[in-house]
Amino acid sequence: MSFDASTARGDLILTRITKEYGDFKAVDDLTLTIPKGSFFALLGPYGCGKTTTLRMIAGLEEPTVGSIHLGETDITTTKPYQRPINTVFQNYALFPHLTIFENIAFGLRRRGIKDVDAEVNKVLNLVELPHLAGRKPTQLSGGQQQRIALARAIVNRPALLLLDEPLGALDLKLRRQMQIELKWIQKEVGLTFVHVTHDQEEAMTMADTIAVMNEGQIEQMGSPADLYDNPETAFVANFLGQSNLIKGTISGNDGDSIIADLYGQKISLPKKRSHAVDNSIYAELIVFEQNDDGVAPFNKGDAVNISWNPIFTFALRGDEDVTAGSEVNPEVLDEE
Amino acid sequence: MGKIRTPYLLLLPGFLFLFTFFILPILNLAQTSTQTPIAGGDTGQYEQTLRFQNYIDAFIENREQFSRSFVYALIATVLALAISYPLAYAIAFKGGKFKNFLLVLVVAPFFTSFLLRTVAWKQILGEEGFVVPTLRTIGIISPSTTLTSTSFAVVMGMTYNFLPFMTLPLYASIDRIDPRTLEASGDLYANAFTTFRKVTLPLSMPGVVAGTLLTFIPAAGDYVNAAILGSPNTKMIGNVIESRYFKIVDYPTAAALSFTLMAAILILVTLYIRKAGTEELV
Known part of the structure; x- marks a missing residue:
């Protein structure tokens, strides 16, 4: 089963997911379908359960109740390293001991991909930072680290790319610029992006579909215009x-x-x-x-x-x- | 001008202290190491002769103790690393609000004297302790086997005594690792073992290097464990130096051995740091 999971493709389907920490329900009976190829945003305030939902999709947490499917494949209990899902972490979580090149090559090497050099260089060009391949993460600015974190994830061409508040640490000007670039890259590579944020403007700018979360549940889901003009x-x-x-x-x-x-x-x-x-x-x-x-x-x-x-x-x-x-x-x- | 002088004035007490209690004794030791007995003089009377043959004589005579010192120190260091790494990892990542309490427990043995604790080990491993009868009952050791006065006891004592020197730097290093980099590794198709090999271990290398040095260096020069827990067959170079100084009153040989030990440790440590690749360390 886990063997199949790594090649699974299709819509992401969360079915009646609940995650409890003791008495606290971080996610409460959540059902959600994220269509393949979409730019989907989970939007909500701090503590609404959006990050927990993302971590369950990534496999870093296991739901207390409910199931997660990618296409036909049940991935509810599949280990993170066996899922065709990659994450851009909130603080980027780049490996400080590896060069930028090796950071990006990390996933490719684990999967035993042949042409690591070509793949890494291609994605470095996509994020327009080929000249930084030999540097260490600490020598990069916040915006550059953000792009490398993105490159490190998309180089694996996952079925699903998860972005956990990816622009939170950037200043306003850079954030605006990265919003446009992220949207452009998503169209370019054609991957499903699931974007977790508390910033309405960010969700509105980038996402095709937004699910507004509150207290572990989805309040409303729809296109940005729908939500803004006709809230329920x-x-x-x-x-x-x-x-x-x-x-x-x-x-x-x-x-x-x-x-x-x-x-x-x-x-x-x-x-x-x-x-x-x-x-x-x-x-x-x-x-x-x-x-x-x-x-x-x-x-x-x-x-x-x-x-x-x-x-x-x-x-x-x-x-x-x-x-x-x-x-x-x-x-x-x-x-x- | 006053501003420029202040730092030097503040350094002066430290410099004077080190000069008096480190540099002068070292020079004195160097001088002593090439002395020879005064012909027809009393025991302990030596004259300055610049006899460098002292070094070669002392080394050849004590080759066995030298190599034993380094082998024991190496085994103790490896054992301490094997015990400390999981311990430090657990405190750093799983300690939660008990982190500081657990660290105090690691250091707690230091509240009792080093000698006393080593003597306690002698009792634990002795005939009247619980370890030997238990092991004999379940048949791990034969009825005639004893644990005290063996190399096993000496290495165990050294491992125990230097354990906190290994655990603390390891903890400091592992605690600095952002757990999200470990999650990122799992996210990027690395299983638990690969994550340890490719991320956790490299990121904790500064702690591994510091911990192994802080354990190996004092362990190589140690004589207390061998004196209390060992036998004449487990003598380390520290025991030889001690007896040359205080029992046989053979100052030149003791001094020559001290310098040889220092040089050997220095060479080994230099090679080790080169090999461990400090440039790879973050």
């Missing part, structure tokens, strides 16, 4: 961008739209953008208009003019915690 839960709405959620009730029905009553103001919302299950809702109205003077900031109790475009609004269940996700929203501007 307050957590997603707040985590992906500050939302202005206003409490109201559904008071009527108008063909494809619902009529909602927000503190006496009637608004209409497309039905397909309403995730309410009863009469009580939170509506998101994205355009505010300042009062006449246009300078003084709002104070509590001020009267404001509200306008909105129905296609940018959405309605959530009224029993949700309106602040969910906002407290864990990382400071987007921390690097600026």
